[in-house]
Amino acid sequence: MDFSIRAANVEDCKDIARMIRELAEYEKVADNVRVTQRDLEQDGFSKNPFFHGIVAEVPEQHRTKEGHTKIGYALYFYSYSSWTGRAIYMEDLYVMPEFRGKGIGKALMSKLGLAAGCNQLNFTVLDWNKSSLDFYLSQGCFDITDKMGYHCMRCEGEALEHLAQP
Amino acid sequence: MDFSIRAANVEDCKDIARMIRELAEYEKVADNVRVTQRGHTKIGYALYFYSYSSWTGRAIYMEDLYVMPEFRGKGIGKALMSKVAQLGLAAGCNQLNFTVLDWNKSSLDFYLSQGCFDITDKMGYHCMRCEGEALEHLAQP
Numbered sequence: 089m090d091f092s093i094r095a096a097n098v099e100d101c102k103d104i105a106r107m108i109r110e111l112a113e114y115e116k117v118a119d120n121v122r123v124t125q126r127d128l129e130q131d132g133f134s135k136n137p138f139f140h141g142i143v144a145e146v147p148e149q150h151r152t153k154e155g156h157t158k159i160g161y162a163l164y165f166y167s168y169s170s171w172t173g174r175a176i177y178m179e180d181l182y183v184m185p186e187f188r189g190k191g192i193g194k195a196l197m198s199k200l201g202l203a204a205g206c207n208q209l210n211f212t213v214l215d216w217n218k219s220s221l222d223f224y225l226s227q228g229c230f231d232i233t234d235k236m237g238y239h240c241m242r243c244e245g246e247a248l249e250h251l252a253q254p
Numbered sequence: 255m256d257f258s259i260r261a262a263n264v265e266d267c268k269d270i271a272r273m274i275r276e277l278a279e280y281e282k283v284a285d286n287v288r289v290t291q292r293g294h295t296k297i298g299y300a301l302y303f304y305s306y307s308s309w310t311g312r313a314i315y316m317e318d319l320y321v322m323p324e325f326r327g328k329g330i331g332k333a334l335m336s337k338v339a340q341l342g343l344a345a346g347c348n349q350l351n352f353t354v355l356d357w358n359k360s361s362l363d364f365y366l367s368q369g370c371f372d373i374t375d376k377m378g379y380h381c382m383r384c385e386g387e388a389l390e391h392l393a394q395p
Binding site: 108111112117120121122123127131132138139163165166167168169170171172177179180195197198201202207208209210211212213214215216221224227228229230231232233234236237238239240241242243244245246247248249250251252253254 | 274277278301303304305306307308309310311312315317318335336339340342343348349350351352353354355356357362365368369370371372373374375377378379380381382383384385386387388389390391392393394395
């Protein structure tokens with residue numbers, strides 16, 4: 089199947105917002121999505137963006153029955169490892185179910201791998217998500233939670249406000 | 255003990271590089287850390303960057319938090335982390351994320367006491383990485 093991979097622009101935010109909700113449903117936590125199309129426009133396409141996007145598109149003749157031609161995306165931002173330097177963090181990678189198995193996910197991820205000067209690509213995967221885990225392992229990724237014992241930690245809501253008190 | 259917390263400037267990089275190495279030693283061989291006092295006044299640091307959650311929006315990621323061993327237990331680590339939280343909230347962030355090694359009980363206890371929680375344990379998130387030859391190979395079109 090013919091498809092193209094390109095940098096996201098601000099007009100893609102409507103479809104990215106749609107696919108973020110689809111990904112959250114896949115991860116079984118659709119209620120957790122608070123980010124809106126407008127948030128994406130402001131946070132991803134202003135002077136100091138918090139993230140960057142990549143979109144996978146198919147030609148009109150392959151559009152979904154709802155009429156979508158933007159059928160996959162990746163969100164990423166630049167990060168830093170104090171040991172190895174510049175890195176990239178892949179926040180989301182998603183391809184609509186009917187377009188999987190055609191190399192689109194790999195092509196999206198491959199585009200991230202080209203980011204200049206970065207020598208690490210980091211991301212997270214849910215432990216029950218075997219098909220994604222198998223895909224990532226096949227791409228030469230490894231699990232640093234299993235291998236090195238890293239646990240992801242978070243502080244949010246009232247606890248974060250309390251922590252910020254001087 | 256009197257101490258101050260401030261944003262780093264470029265002149266701090268020498269001490270930050272030193273403390274990064276000290277932190278790396280701690281994370282690999284916790285029992286064997288030896289730190290000599292050679293007149294350093296910069297005795298702790300935090301590194302952070304802005305990040306993003308596609309569900310909840312702007313976030314802040316704390317890459318490193320370190321206080322030299324002889325200065326621990328005095329509230330300096332909390333003050334550094336508090337500053338990161340303040341900066342995050344000021345920028346519209348609603349999450350502070352970081353990682354901790356599973357054997358690092360004293361750090362884990364500290365973070366839990368600050369109201370943090372473990373999303374690897376709670377939600378099953380695993381950290382994944384691609385680097386070196388595998389990353390170069392992945393980048394092939």
